[in-house]
Amino acid sequence: MIQFSEEQLNKVSEIIARYPEGKQKSALLPVLHLAQDVFGWLSTETMDYVASLLKIEPIEVYEVATFYTMYNLKPVGKYVFEVCQTGPCMIQGSDDIIAYIEEKLSIKPGETTADGMFTLKAAECLGACGYAPMMQMGKYYKEHLTKEKVDAIIAECRSDISVNN
Amino acid sequence: MSRKLLLENAHIEGIRYYDVYRKNGGYRSVEKALKMTPEEVVEEVKKSGLRGRGGAGFPTGMKWSFIAKPEGVPRHLVCNADESEPGTFKDRYLMEFLPHLLIEGLIVSSYALGSNTTYIYIRGEYAWIPDILEQAIAEAKANGFLGKNILNTGFDCEIYVQRGAGAYICGEETALIESLEGKRGNPRIKPPFPAVKGAWDRPTVVNNVETLAAVVPIINMGGEEYAKIGVGRSTGTKLISACGNINKPGVYEIDMTISVEEFIFSEEWCGGIKNGKRLKACIPGGSSVPILPANLLLKTAKGEPRMMNYESLADGGFATGTMMGSGGFIVFDEDQCVVKNTYTLARFYRHESCGQCSPCREGTGWMEKLLLRLEKGQGKTSDIDLLWDIQSKIEGNTICPLGDAAAWPVAAAIRHFRDEFEWHVTHAAEAQT
């Protein structure tokens, strides 16, 4: 059963109150973020639940969830590496970083390791072009990547140390 | 030494917090503006000559004076923090290090526009920044600069932060408004401009982060004084995010009187090309503006030094010039491949097209495929002509300028680096490695 806690429901009400009366649909993006944080990804059941909370049609939620790249419509690994591959990162060697991660984890972009630990994604410009090459990992960025730094990040994830800066 | 108005205090320890920010002169512009009438505040911004820092360079004061004021209908200010144009990371820097400067600018601007509920729409990937902004908002509120009856003037204002969820197109102001309303980011046809019909059909002004931060020094020093900085219609200071093959990538504030050459080679700014290589080319205003080869970058076609301002960068039009755009300054050394770089940009625009208009939806995909083929050494000379033909048919034929933004880099790359495209055809075997 998909269900927010009391505290999470209060958060939803607080978000809805930011928008004009009767425009609770505006809360959709933030509530989907919250749902993804809580449930890990957006299943049809989760999206239907969000629709019921905002009193909108499920199709209105599917439309939005499929448009924005940050919403996961299938389960992802515990750690998601989103490596930027756009021009400014490319000229600083992002292709090599992606290739190195592919080799190390034996997965291609878009895939998850068999143990469910890591997902690799190729991303487009993340607004860190001056600190290239870089990737997003969860809430934070990992910048100035080198092979050694990638090794260290993977090792840290594996030993389950908190890696977020 | 260039004058700093926005980043002057960026290095101060703890400036992210209210007490330190306030001690260093923070929130004075709110105290000053709230003693003026909203019209007087708009007038100061008009006098300053400030032009929108989101890329289009539209005069901010003029835009503010266009806001419709139908009786009994609330108006909104929305801060565009969607920053997603490749090469651009200046707004992130401002929000991360000087969140109170943005909040201060937002309060003054909300007062000028009569917005009691103001939103910051920030790209979803900047996931840690909303916490910083919300902390600043809470501190401002606790100190009477936000909330009800600010400084006992009767002016009420709340600021909310909304995260996007990964869509470059939501930086386009009407797509941003759709997204704020909880929908897909499909741009609307303009006019009507948001200033007349925006969020929830209410008059809405959308401004860039840097534009709104610049309102603080404008009010503090007065519009006329601000207009004295810079040159011609490029008044005030501009943030430039510099990246690529340079020694010192980062965010710099310039006063628009320095030359491109100084900016790239001086120790004060980019510190020259990395590893002692030669400068090959540069995209000076974010990925959608034309790339220029070194000779045209440093000097205009007339042989004058090219300066870091709106007019000089655009000198020569698209034939020999480029644009200031968002200030995303991408530098390429002699080893970089223009074809490959253009391919990554084409892929970016194909990925980000919302798909509403066929020239953009189909054209971006087609350009990406052709560029990949050429880059891999599998292309023909006719592919280069086809590429030129496709880009020329996108420009001007779409709802929003993403189509143009996708076409321009391809056009400029072929215009200035056709020999490199041809090399990929004639030296197919080498290109394949």
Ligand SMILES: NC(=O)C1=CN([C@@H]2O[C@H](COP(=O)(O)OP(=O)(O)OC[C@H]3O[C@@H](n4cnc5c(N)ncnc54)[C@H](O)[C@@H]3O)[C@@H](O)[C@H]2O)C=CC1
């Ligand atoms: N910062 C970034 O990450 C990016 C910036 N851009 C920039 O965006 C630019 C295009 O933006 P647009 O908003 O489509 O340009 P635009 O020229 O249509 O509008 C600029 C601003 O002026 C306002 N405006 C113009 N005429 C008006 C009128 N008659 N009445 C009221 N308001 C009026 C618009 O509402 C808008 O806020 C490009 O030049 C590009 O440089 C593009 C992509 C990303």
Ligand SMILES: Cc1cc2nc3c(=O)[nH]c(=O)nc-3n(C[C@H](O)[C@H](O)[C@H](O)COP(=O)(O)O)c2cc1C
């Ligand atoms: C595809 C596209 C993406 C855009 N992205 C941004 C953006 O990320 N940030 C921004 O401030 N303006 C962006 N703009 C420009 C906005 O539409 C709008 O002109 C700007 O927010 C107005 O603010 P300003 O007048 O302060 O520059 C974009 C425009 C287009 C066409």
Ligand code: SF4
């Ligand atoms: S030009 Fe492209 S992004 Fe803009 S509305 Fe048309 S299809 Fe969408």
Ligand code: FES
């Ligand atoms: S190109 Fe990679 S962060 Fe901008």
